[in-house]
Amino acid sequence: MEEKDLFEKLVGQQIGNYDFNNKNLLKQAFTRRSYTEENGGENNEVLEFIGDKALDIGVVRYLVNKYGNAPSKESLNQMKWLGQKYEDEFSCELDEGELTQLKQRLVQKDTLARRIDELALADYLVMGKGDELSNRSQEKSVKEDLFEAIIGAIAIDSNWDFEKIQEAVEVMLNPDSILNSGEEIDYVTLIYQWDESFCEVPWFKYNDGSYRYTWYMQEENTVYQSWSEIDTLEKDGSGPITKRCYVKIRDDLPTFVGFGRSKNEARKYACKTAYLYLEENDLFFTIKDEIDEPTLEMAINQLEILARRDYFSLPKYVAEERHDENGNPVWQVSCSIEEFDVSYTIESSSKKSAKKEAAFEMLKYVLDNYEEE
Structure with a gap:
């Protein structure tokens, strides 16, 4: 092409x-x-x-x-x-x-x-x-x-x-x-966000015509909006269902089809069908998928990556230096994140090491305790 x-x-x-x-x-x-x-x-x-x-x-x-x-x-x-x-x-x-x-x-x-x-x-x-x-x-x-x-x-x-x-x-x-205003789930945006996690954009195709013909001539590897939902939509008296939307969100997943009285409405139901499929098959992208493997050496960078992707605000570090009885420096570094009620404080003779360890403890905590909104 x-x-x-x-x-x-x-x-x-x-x-x-x-x-x-x-x-x-x-x-x-x-x-x-x-x-x-x-x-x-x-x-x-x-x-x-x-x-x-x-x-x-x-x-x-x-x-x-x-x-x-x-x-x-x-x-x-x-x-x-x-x-x-x-x-x-x-x-x-x-x-x-x-x-x-x-x-x-x-x-x-x-x-x-x-x-x-x-x-x-x-x-x-x-x-x-x-x-x-x-x-x-x-x-x-x-x-x-x-x-x-x-x-x-x-x-x-x-x-x-x-x-x-x-x-x-x-x-x-x-x-x-x-x-x-939160009264209804925005399935279109949810599907865009799911695809964004894989650096992709959903693919849409729209057609006119009877949904009944499309329903009875179902294509292989295609998931359709539920019949009961279509039946309810048809009976609400808002006009005939004349549009259908196909959405493809990843090559290895089925094509999803929704019906409506406009392209926008058909897209909404296609995305809802896709979302319910992802939910049923446990295919949602989570915060843990962002990090291949949390490591001590990369903990500071990994925490910042998650923050830059809007999971939470940037971590804050507070460092204090004191000396032990022999006059050797001892660094105490705390790591906190605004959205979480915990903080981690590590002591080390090296400021860099203390910061890494505090970040690593916080990273492990957020990966285990972060809840999607």
């Missing part, structure tokens, strides 16, 4: 498999001005501007669907087929101020940058040499720009098809996970 085709495939499956008519627009969305200043061509700045407005539209449509009583496109088509008209007044659970706060929360810089990180899309940015040397791809503002530019490219390519814009926004933004 050519590099260009591979780029389109890798990026496309993270943004909902939107199929660009103009493939150059996708590439342009990833091209920074610093590159075009050195090499010519078009960059993503105007696409960012367009994407900023298109993102607002996608988010507002999502909020209206979530909290309002406006019928879905499928419901309107069904009413038209039955010869009915939609004549209800529009009502919403939230007022204008509450909707504004939620919209701001969904489109803020930190949110967009975090999603770009989870989707692992910043790695594909095309930048000038100066930006590359200063590692600008890791700046939140650059990631925010990239998110908006991708949405802008889709808006232009689809001729402002609001359905397709909203679909891409929901897949990339995963807004349910942001607004649920």
Whole structure:
């Protein structure tokens, strides 16, 4: 597969498999001005501007669907087929101020940058040499720009098809996970985090069509969303189930399939199916998997590695020197970590040795006692 085709495939499956008519627009969305200043061509700045407005539209449509009583496109088509008209007044659970706060929360810089990180899309940015040397791809503002530019490219390519814009926004933004406030498990993020432990990104593929046909024509080495869950989803009256999502999280594991009324919902159930499989087969990555083998010589570095990966805060060391009756130096070094109620203190004639031993004792403790949130 050519590099260009591979780029389109890798990026496309993270943004909902939107199929660009103009493939150059996708590439342009990833091209920074610093590159075009050195090499010519078009960059993503105007696409960012367009994407900023298109993102607002996608988010507002999502909020209206979530909290309002406006019928879905499928419901309107069904009413038209039955010869009915939609004549209800529009009502919403939230007022204008509450909707504004939620919209701001969904489109803020930190949110967009975090999603770009989870989707692992910043790695594909095309930048000038100066930006590359200063590692600008890791700046939140650059990631925010990239998110908006991708949405802008889709808006232009689809001729402002609001359905397709909203679909891409929901897949990339995963807004349910942001607004649920812990009320519902965010299986999509959990699957991304599981794959991140192996330096990988989950692979997604989306299809339209009847879930019943897919269910009865089950593929080998594929795990499907439970029938009872699909049945419950179908009976809740929110519209027909017309989307399915395939997710592959590792080559040696099955493909997982979920169904829903949108790509975002189908992805949620595909990831839930994958998560339940991992749970059932005891395949969760734990803190112990981060360290091949705790050793005295590497204990200080190993503790810091775990801290840098956000398991806990950086360890603190307190060293005090005193002398024994013969005047020889005796070092006392304590190691503590904010999240744990214990500390370890070691005495040695060598400050370095005392620090190593204190770190080693703390390392053994956290590996045995760390609890995943």
